[in-house]
Amino acid sequence: xENNIKELTKAEEQVMHVIWKIGEGFxxxxxxxxxxxxxxxxxxxxxxxxxEKKGFVGHETFCKxxxxxxxxxxxxxxxxxxxxxxxxxxxxxxxxxxxxFAKKENxxxxxxxxxxxxxxxxxxx
Numbered sequence: 001x002e003n004n005i006k007e008l009t010k011a012e013e014q015v016m017h018v019i020w021k022i023g024e025g026f027x028x029x030x031x032x033x034x035x036x037x038x039x040x041x042x043x044x045x046x047x048x049x050x051x052e053k054k055g056f057v058g059h060e061t062f063c064k065x066x067x068x069x070x071x072x073x074x075x076x077x078x079x080x081x082x083x084x085x086x087x088x089x090x091x092x093x094x095x096x097x098x099x100x101f102a103k104k105e106n107x108x109x110x111x112x113x114x115x116x117x118x119x120x121x122x123x124x125x
Contacts, residue, residue: 005072005076005077005080006054006055006056007081007084008051008054008056008077011039011043011047012047012050012051012054012056014034014039015030015044015047015048015051016051016056016057016070016074016077017074018030018033018034019051019057019068019069019070020070020073020074021033023069023070024067024068024069024070025067025068026065026066026067026068027041027044027045027048027065027066027068030044030048030068031044048068055071055072056070056071056072056077057069057070057071058070058071085097098115
């Protein structure tokens with residue numbers, strides 16, 4: 001994963017979530033997968049072009065129509081966003097991040113047990 005993945009605006013993220021969901025698609029397929037109220041068609045196309053310039057989306061042309069596909073996986077973008085969050089708000093410490101959640105005291109016993117199992121599994125690897 002690249003360390004220099006750019007951040008997306010909310011609108012760009014919404015379009016990317018649709019593209020990640022469908023895998024690849026023409027503009028009308030992207031539009032049909034938006035929840036109501038759907039944004040304007042031209043707005044979505046403008047955002048897709050911006051996403052291409054940022055290196056998030058590529059396209060293939062078929063008979064004057066472009067089929068768009070992601071160049072960056074949702075997992076890579078999510079991991080990059082989490083790393084940025086931890087760096088900017090938790091002194092680059094995942095321990096501080098988990099501690100902040102634990103202090104909220106809104107974990108159920110089941111969630112805490114699941115978290116403990118994930119930690120134990122990571123330790124055993």
